[in-house]
Amino acid sequence: MRKSYFAVVLSWLLLWGPVAGAQTTVKRVVLQGFWWDYYNGNYAFKWADYLTELAPRLKDMGVDAVWIPPTPKNKNATNDVGYxxxxxxxxxxxYQKGATRTRFGSKDEFLRMVAVLHANGIEVIQDVVLNHTDGAGTTTGDAGQDPEPTYSMATNSGYKTFRYSSYGTPVPEAGDNGAAYAARQGRWPKNYTNFHPQLGHNTSSGDLAAPYFGPDFCYGNDGGNDGYGPLSPNYLALYP
Incomplete structure (x- = not known):
């Protein structure tokens, strides 16, 4: 009887043991390594160095990954926190926007922080901003020299207007016709105001312009009501 009971228990362990082990949840700890206006007076504009010094302690605490803020240069250099x-x-x-380093630190300090955290078995999660840039050029997007020297790099002829990296050619000046507008080159030579919905052009009437099925591209008014798009007759004449 005892042998039969032992055989039953052993069979149960062999059958259900692997299943129970497979259901074990492995939890990982992620530390948000900043707050909304992060700053440390002992590491002024060297937040990367601060995290570097913390790496061994974070390892001992069981931290698996550190989430860091966006690290590119911002419109106010060391005064902006990444967004x-x-x-x-x-x-x-x-050296742009009045400083070389960012609020997070220099490029070398940033890369060193990544290396030290990795050496301590800690992953680095980089926060990023993909949908906008800020603090450059004029508010209307007109081409020509930029009167504000901190907005762009100096050239022999003065200062050039900032343009998005997708532009292969500068933004046309206000009043340019459809041909000038269509001549823009680059991976994506359009602005957000060239799309609906936008306040400059009503798309709430008519079957084709109903809110749910309305057009994506704006061909009304000046092709986006952004101050430098073409008039729709000129633009549409290029694409009959």
Missing amino acids: SPFDPYDLGDK
């Missing part, structure tokens, strides 16, 4: 990106390719190694 007003000016140049996504400036990680604190270019």
Whole structure:
């Protein structure tokens, strides 16, 4: 009887043991390594160095990953915390917006922080801003020299208007016709005001302009009511 009972228990363990083990949940700890206006007076504009120094302690605490703020140069350099990106390719190694480093630190300090955290077995989660840039050029998008020297890099002829990285050609000046507008080159030579919904052009009437099925591109008014798009007759004449 005892042998039969032992055989039953052993069979149960062999059958259900692997299943129970497979259901074990492995939980990971992620530390948000900043707050909305992060700053440390002992590491002024060197937040990366601060996290570097914390790495061994974070490892001992069982932290698996550290979430860091956006690191590109912002419109106010060291005064912005990452969410007003000016140049996504400036990680604190270019003199722009009145400073070389960012609030997070220099590019070298940033890369060193990543290396030290990785050496301690801690992953780095980079927060990013993908849907806008800020603090550059004129408010209307007109081409020509930029009167504000902190908005763009200096050239021999003065200062050039900032343009999005997708532009292969500058933004046309206000009043340009459809041909000038259509001549813009680049991976995506349009602005957000060239799309609906937008306040400059009503799309709430008519079957084709109903809110649910309305057009994506705006061909009404000046092609976006942004001050430098073409008049719709000129634009549409290019694409009959």
